[in-house]
Amino acid sequence: MGLDRRAFLGLVAGGTVGAMFTPIPWKLIDDASIWTQNWPWIPRVPKGQVDYVATTSKLCPAGEGLKIMRVAGNPILAGGNPSHPLSCGGVSALARSEVYMLYSPARIKSPMKRNGKTFAPITWEQALVEMAEKLGAAKGAVASISGDNTGTINEVLTALTAKLGSAGSFMMPSEATTAAKAMKLMGAQGQAGYDFENADTVLVLGADIFETWGTSSRNRKAFGANRPAGAKPANTYVYVGPSRNNTAAVCDQWVPAAAADLGVVALGIAWHLLKAGATSNAPGFDTFKAVVNGGFGPEDVKRATGVAPETLAAIAKALASAKAPLVVTGSPFGQGLGAAPVIAGMSLNMLLGRINKPGGVYMLPELPSVVPGALTRAAMLDGDLPAFLKGVESGKTPAPKALLIYDANPAYGLPEAATMAKALEKIPFKVSFSSFMDETAALCDLVLPNSLPLERYDDVATPYGSGFCVYSLVRPIQKPICDTKTTGDVLLGLARKLSIDLKFDNFQQVIKEKVASLAKVSGGFVAKDVMPWQVAAGKPAPALVGGDLWKALEAGYAWTMVGQAAQTAMGFAAEVVAKAVKAGKPATATVLAPYAQLRTGTPVTGMPCQDLTTVPDTELLGDTTFIRVNSETAKTLGLKKGQMVKLSGAGVDCQAKVHIFESVMPGMVSAPLGFGHTAFDYYSQGKGANYLSLAAVVEEPGSGLSMWIAPEVKIA
Amino acid sequence: MSGQKKEFPITWGMVIDIDKCTGCGACMASCQTENNVEPQREASNKLRATSWMLVYELTNDKAFPNHDIAYLPRPCQQCGNPPCVSVCPVIATDKNEDGGIVSQVYPRCIGCRYCVAACPYHVRYFGWYDPIWPEGMEKTLSPMTSVRPRGVVEKCTFCHHRWTQAKDAARVAGKDPDNLDDGAYVTSCVQNCPSGALAFGDIKNPKHKVHELVKSPYAFRLLERLGTDTQVYYISRREWVRKLGDNYLKSE
Numbered sequence: 001m002g003l004d005r006r007a008f009l010g011l012v013a014g015g016t017v018g019a020m021f022t023p024i025p026w027k028l029i030d031d032a033s034i035w036t037q038n039w040p041w042i043p044r045v046p047k048g049q050v051d052y053v054a055t056t057s058k059l060c061p062a063g064e065g066l067k068i069m070r071v072a073g074n075p076i077l078a079g080g081n082p083s084h085p086l087s088c089g090g091v092s093a094l095a096r097s098e099v100y101m102l103y104s105p106a107r108i109k110s111p112m113k114r115n116g117k118t119f120a121p122i123t124w125e126q127a128l129v130e131m132a133e134k135l136g137a138a139k140g141a142v143a144s145i146s147g148d149n150t151g152t153i154n155e156v157l158t159a160l161t162a163k164l165g166s167a168g169s170f171m172m173p174s175e176a177t178t179a180a181k182a183m184k185l186m187g188a189q190g191q192a193g194y195d196f197e198n199a200d201t202v203l204v205l206g207a208d209i210f211e212t213w214g215t216s217s218r219n220r221k222a223f224g225a226n227r228p229a230g231a232k233p234a235n236t237y238v239y240v241g242p243s244r245n246n247t248a249a250v251c252d253q254w255v256p257a258a259a260a261d262l263g264v265v266a267l268g269i270a271w272h273l274l275k276a277g278a279t280s281n282a283p284g285f286d287t288f289k290a291v292v293n294g295g296f297g298p299e300d301v302k303r304a305t306g307v308a309p310e311t312l313a314a315i316a317k318a319l320a321s322a323k324a325p326l327v328v329t330g331s332p333f334g335q336g337l338g339a340a341p342v343i344a345g346m347s348l349n350m351l352l353g354r355i356n357k358p359g360g361v362y363m364l365p366e367l368p369s370v371v372p373g374a375l376t377r378a379a380m381l382d383g384d385l386p387a388f389l390k391g392v393e394s395g396k397t398p399a400p401k402a403l404l405i406y407d408a409n410p411a412y413g414l415p416e417a418a419t420m421a422k423a424l425e426k427i428p429f430k431v432s433f434s435s436f437m438d439e440t441a442a443l444c445d446l447v448l449p450n451s452l453p454l455e456r457y458d459d460v461a462t463p464y465g466s467g468f469c470v471y472s473l474v475r476p477i478q479k480p481i482c483d484t485k486t487t488g489d490v491l492l493g494l495a496r497k498l499s500i501d502l503k504f505d506n507f508q509q510v511i512k513e514k515v516a517s518l519a520k521v522s523g524g525f526v527a528k529d530v531m532p533w534q535v536a537a538g539k540p541a542p543a544l545v546g547g548d549l550w551k552a553l554e555a556g557y558a559w560t561m562v563g564q565a566a567q568t569a570m571g572f573a574a575e576v577v578a579k580a581v582k583a584g585k586p587a588t589a590t591v592l593a594p595y596a597q598l599r600t601g602t603p604v605t606g607m608p609c610q611d612l613t614t615v616p617d618t619e620l621l622g623d624t625t626f627i628r629v630n631s632e633t634a635k636t637l638g639l640k641k642g643q644m645v646k647l648s649g650a651g652v653d654c655q656a657k658v659h660i661f662e663s664v665m666p667g668m669v670s671a672p673l674g675f676g677h678t679a680f681d682y683y684s685q686g687k688g689a690n691y692l693s694l695a696a697v698v699e700e701p702g703s704g705l706s707m708w709i710a711p712e713v714k715i716a
Numbered sequence: 717m718s719g720q721k722k723e724f725p726i727t728w729g730m731v732i733d734i735d736k737c738t739g740c741g742a743c744m745a746s747c748q749t750e751n752n753v754e755p756q757r758e759a760s761n762k763l764r765a766t767s768w769m770l771v772y773e774l775t776n777d778k779a780f781p782n783h784d785i786a787y788l789p790r791p792c793q794q795c796g797n798p799p800c801v802s803v804c805p806v807i808a809t810d811k812n813e814d815g816g817i818v819s820q821v822y823p824r825c826i827g828c829r830y831c832v833a834a835c836p837y838h839v840r841y842f843g844w845y846d847p848i849w850p851e852g853m854e855k856t857l858s859p860m861t862s863v864r865p866r867g868v869v870e871k872c873t874f875c876h877h878r879w880t881q882a883k884d885a886a887r888v889a890g891k892d893p894d895n896l897d898d899g900a901y902v903t904s905c906v907q908n909c910p911s912g913a914l915a916f917g918d919i920k921n922p923k924h925k926v927h928e929l930v931k932s933p934y935a936f937r938l939l940e941r942l943g944t945d946t947q948v949y950y951i952s953r954r955e956w957v958r959k960l961g962d963n964y965l966k967s968e
Contacts, residue, residue: 029806034823037865041846043854045752045862071859077749080908090910093745100749103853210738210911217910220738224912229733230932230951246738249785250911256781481852599741609755609850610748613767614741620760630780662775662783681850682757 048072054081054556056460056472057095058453059605060598061174062086062217063150063463063470064095065556068454068477075099075454075477080217081556085470085527086463088221093599095217097608098454102481105681106436106606108449110483119447124485127448132497134429134445138401140165143427145385147172147408147604150460152514155374156491156502157406162373163500167400169375170383172408172603173706175213175330175337176464180381181705182342183363185573187283190363190565191377192346194328195467196222197533198359201322203269203315204239204247205345206262206337207330211246212596214330214465222533223250236322238315240265240307241332242593243628243670244663255315256665259332259593260710261305263581265312266329266344267292268301270351272316278351283571288347291578304583324359325352333594333673336415336708338700340580343573350572356564358536364469365565367461368521370513372503386414386697386706393423402429405440406487407450412439412677413603415695415708416650433487436606439679449484451476456486457508468532469561471518473511473553512550515559519549524561526552532560579702586667589712590637592649593668594691600674606684607674618659619672625688628661628670636666637715647671649694649713656689669713721796724816726894727947728874729919730906731929732789734952736913737771739787743905743914744769747791750875750904751861754847766841768792768872769905776956786957788950789914791905792839792872793938794818796945800831800840808869815918816947817874827867836939837946840871874916875903898924919947936961 003011019025048071057064057078065084069077078098080091101107111127112119122130135142142164146154149171158169171177179192196202196209196219207213210220226234239248240255240262248254257265270278270292279285298309319325329345331337346361354360366377389410391397403424414420424430424443432441433450441447450456458474488507495502504510518524525535525542526549535541541562549559599611619626627647629639639645643658647669656671664670675688695708747753747769759765769791776784798818800809808824809831811817832840846866849857857863860877864870882901883893891897898917906914917924929935930949936958937946952958959968 029826030824033806033826037823037868039846039865041848042865043847043849043857043863045857045859046855047859050859069858074855076856076858079746079904080910089907090912091742091746091908092910093740093742096742096745096749096908099856100755100853103850103856105850211740220911224733224736227733227736229731229736229915229929230934230953244783244785246740249787250736250738597740599745608745609853610745611741613748613753613756613759613765614744614771615760616771616773617760617762618773622758622760630783632780662778662780663785664780666780683755687760 046071046074053477055454055477056474057098058458058460058474059098059101060092060095061463061602062092062095062215063460063472064091064217065472065558066091066095066098067556068099070477073478083528083556084472084558085531085560086215086218086466086558088218090217090221092217093611093614094601094605094608097610100610101605101608102452102454104436104609106684107482108435108437108441108447111449112447114445127446128494128497130446131431131494135164135402136498138429141167141401142404143167143400144169144404144406145172145408145410146406148406149174149176149381150463152370152459152461152510153406153488154377154380155369155371156488156507156510157404158375158380159371159373159502160491160495160500161404168383168388169380170385170388171380172410172413173335173385174464175207175334177381178337178339178705179342179464180378181703182339182346184382185339185576185703186343186346187569187571188363189567190365191462191464193362193364193467194326194465195359195362195533195536197467198537199324199326200235200359201318201325202235202237203319203327204237204251205266205327205329205341206241206259206332207328208245208247208332208334208596209328210250212334212598215463216598219465236318242665242668243595245332245595246597255307255311257305257307258587258591258665258668258710260587262329263341263344263577264296264301264304264583265307266341266348267296267581268298268307268312269316269319270348271296271298272313273320273348273351276320280350282350283569284574285572287574288572288577291574295583300583304586306586319348319352326354326360331709333596336695338580338707338709339703339705340577340700343577344581347572355567355570362467362563363565363567364462364563367469367471368517370510370517384706385410389414389420389423390697392426393419399426403427404431405444406433407604409438409440409603411443412690415692415697417690417693418650418652433490434604435484437679438604438606439677442679448490449482450487451480451484454478455480455484457511459511459514468536469563470558472558475554515550515553518559519544521561524559526557527560528557532562535562576702580700590715591668592691592694592711592713593664593670594673595670596673600672606677606680607687609683612683620675620688621657623686623688624655624657625672625675626659627656628659628664630662630664630666631660632666633668634658634660646716647691647694647713648716649711650696652693654689654691654694669715721945722811724814725920726814727816727919729917729926729930729947729949730791730903731915731926731935731949731951733913734786734788734950734957735954736911737787737789738911739771739773740910741771743789743909744771746904746908747872750858752857752863754849764844766843766870768841774957774960784954784956786952786954789905790837790839791948792818793837793944793946793948794874796947797943799834799836799944803830803834805830815879817876820869820871820873822862822864822868822870825868827869829869831869836942836944840869842869843867878903934958939963
């Protein structure tokens, strides 16, 4: 029986309908889809028991407490610790990277010694022998630089440097160094700490308090806590600065003013406060009053800064009528500000009676030292590293014979980078204690890798900006991945080799002694159920129960104290202000107004690999970074959107693309920092330009401090 | 639009206070690491980079000094009427789960990118590259989220795995897993935001903060007039921000 046409069509139709309704093709597609995704190079996620341990971020200068998620003992994720007063559960993009940086391609995997233009691995013992020999020969002319201004490691470093014959122990310049200089000139005792939690009206002069300034995660938590979503804010923030940066973006008011004029604006507000009857018993008040009344009236300020008289008057009125006003002064990019603007800003706090008051400025005492012969933090912050290195470069200052560099990258992170690199080249023996192959390590003779914070004992003591004394522990939650050591242990081993007695055998002992010393400090407590800002507002401070502070710190809680260093002579330092703050004419040249962000890392970390995605394409596109100018400036300079330009300053040229951004003052070129690395890995290297290298260093009249707050640049 | 709105007794929602967001990127970094999005060398290429959470910069388009800016973090909006679902030829994406979270089944995805084209919020990301971590960094992978291969579309899941964990924790504690306490389940971006700009919870649960927040007169949703009925709400006291959120034309 043959197959006729009718039967054939029926078969085709039936087959078609059958194929449509059978799951086979769909199942095959599904299986093929799964099969094509099951490649051996796709990483499999780890299995094992999940647990959480606490530590503190050391890579992020905001000092957040962290909760680290581990799987089978391996750290996996870093999150904010809700129980820590500098975190309150929040975490910066930088602190979040603590785990991933363990495996950064830029990590230095073992000690290395320079061999011509390259490095060769050596053993730790060889490194110690080499160091002992070179440092022994350099006795009397050994300098040190630290980039960590919260760690007890500085006590070991400076004590050793002193015993070797110090040619200077320096801290990398930051807001802390500027503020310390200002406080010293004012005759104040202690570190300025800002109580954001209890303030109701905050005037921010320049400082990017919600990005890189001080305890920024805690600052933002304090800001957010008083501003319930969708409701009327319980506090007011006013930002004064050259651009609407990350901080100004959420403030209630942005007052455009050049970074060089922050002191002028402060004195302009002081003029109103004085006119309204503000007075003070502090030394130098009469001189201060005369200075302010002599040249900082509303019209003077308007002529110099462009800030309208009614704006200043309104700010002064808001501060004067607030219950808990607070004035915070700092650099919009975390460095380079002179001492005088900080003094001028602090003078407003004094006129408003805000020193050592809830919601004001607490002068925080320094925590006790434990290493004999160590410099105090105040003494260390007093050094002026840019001035020192410039002196070395020019030959005015004798070059040290040896330099120890801890957690610092001066060849990248200082202004006038070309000058600083030349100065470093003049120092015959340099050792870098860095975790990553950064620009400075690449210039050194020995590179001795420091274990990362998740691999070592370390600590964070009262970061600048904190409104209270605070101490938290950094502890190893896994063994070092590479052949690295805790620098504290290396320095103590070196001391032994040089027969120098620093009292301790290893760095953990130093930390334990530090914690033991805190347990004896009157008024200290573990922030758990009661937070320090609540104590500042009047709640009784709990006792240090049980005395087992170490266990509490290991559990992720912080030791804290609402401190008040006794003030006997805190004055207005009006003579410094008179010399350094001038209501002159506005700058006619193009001025660089850098901005900094934690997501681009620090000079020590480079750009954390996961954070590169967070950088918008109006800041970095391909390998080119953008500068921001407003349309008026662009028109004046003949610039167009997307145009490639060359910026010149301090003998250096940088490339950039132009981004038209209206929230920048006319005449200002806003530029992102954190780019343009020549070292590190492919996440950082060659991406954009380092605009800080364009900044020329000048000496501030009155204080003698190096500053680079508003460098002029040329654009072609 | 799909035209088929499904209701769920539990409706997880996020409320983002734009007036508090400083645009720091901590939410993006948290999302990336929590959900095993690989580090991307050329992350400045936003057309090819993957970022389930992305922070946009909004401006009021005025010249200095009247210019204003705001930052808008943008996770998947978890639409009530998801445009991505109706266009998926292989049902790799769906909104059938409890909680109103739009799911994405990676092994089923054939990478046709219809959903990418359909999503008005650009929350869906096609994996253009093999997910490669620097040597050793694969040890930091989270066990909670699978690694997606190249050629698959992926997106924010409201850290769905955390909900599973929260329900397990509730069961262990003898509590009702379908009636979690406020804060028992939050996404990684919400947990880690240093500004406290993000809130998360069950919009239908009166005990959860977001239940009230979504009723704020300052609350709005993105492109609301498209009718996607999203579960992500934004809050801003600035009118220009609210208008921009719904793409108002200057003439409106």
